[in-house]
Amino acid sequence: MTSLLKTPLRAGLLFASLATASFASAAQAAETTYPLTLENCGRQITIKKAPTKTVSIGQSSTEILYLLGLADKVAGTALWVGPVLKGYEEVNARIDRLADNDPSFESVLAKKPDIIAVQFQWQVGPEGVVAKPEQFEELGIPVYTSPSDCTGKENSAASDGVRRQVFTMDLVYQEIRELAQIYDVQDKGDEVVADLKKREQAARTKVASAEGKLSAVFWFSSAANADPYVAGRNGAPGYIMSALGIENIITTEDEWPTVGWETIAKAEPTIIVAGSMERRRYPLDSLEAKLDFLKSDPVASLMPAMKNGHVFNMDVQAMNPTIRTIEGIEALAGAIAEAGLVK
Secondary structure (H helix, E strand, O other), X not given: OOOHHHOHHHHHHHHXXXXXXXXXXXXXXXXXXXXXXXXXXXXXXEEOOOOXXXXXXXXXXXXXXXHOOOHHHEEEEEOOOOOOOOOOHHHHHOOEEEEOOOOOHHHHHHOOOOEEEEOOOOOEOOOOOOEOHHXXXXXXXXXXXXXXXXXXXXXXXXXXXXXXXXXXXXXHHHHHHHHHHHOOOHHHHHHHHHHHHHHHHHHHHHOHHHOOOEEEEEEXXXXXXXXXXXOOOOOHHHHHHHHOOEEEOOOOOEOOOEOOHHHHHHHOOOEEEEEEOOOOXXXXXXXXXXXXXXXXXXXXXXXXXXXXXXXXXXXXHHHOOOOOHHHHHHHHHHHHHXXXXXX
């Protein structure tokens, strides 16, 4: 008998056959086995089968589902702060929007969902304004919450929470992969994560020379006659600044503390990043209102960042721990380069 090892063609065919079998086995192993049980924000959730009717509460949760190719599985959405991810306008327009802000518990149930995807615990959580997870789970509807809103973070009904651990994009990647597992689209999840990582690396490289030379404050919004909500050190803006070698002048662990303009001015940030959004909860939600304030306020108008024209706008979705955080890194890197702040 002729040895297979001595016959190149037959050896090649054997290798190809074994490789194919191995690939098929790996692919099969990656498929989701139901019921699927996951640890999620300190709770165990069980998904009995691949969901077909989802209600997503939170723009980021919705956009992740769209990126995973699951728009046809979304029955309703809520909690929007800006335009949908580019390229998904038509898809999003076909899906029922339950509310721009807080949906009612009844409106969510009316869609007869088999899962709820939630971005923030202040919507659905221990003190949720929509409901507690248990209220849905008593009806057989599991609630999946973004890990970025609970891992290393203490949420409170009285504030935006305190983030004890530094946020990294790994929490968003965990969410993408877990949602992909829940819906049995793991390959697509890996593809989305790989693309986001590639984009971040390109943005980092673009302004690598800025390391240690710049400082910034991220301004989300302001209530009437009140100090601005600015980004603490451990949230998504902190990650953006760290990725680009920029110092955050705000050092508190609070997610979005209020800090007076006098305090901000004393720190002399090189850059002011002003949030742009469609939401209108507070008087200074709009970018235009922010810019008008910066021009007219006797303290803010004298800041070097204002005098030098280094006020950059950013979609507030990028300021939240979301897939858009990568867009924030890209946008700020581009603005820094265009302003000539790096050589």
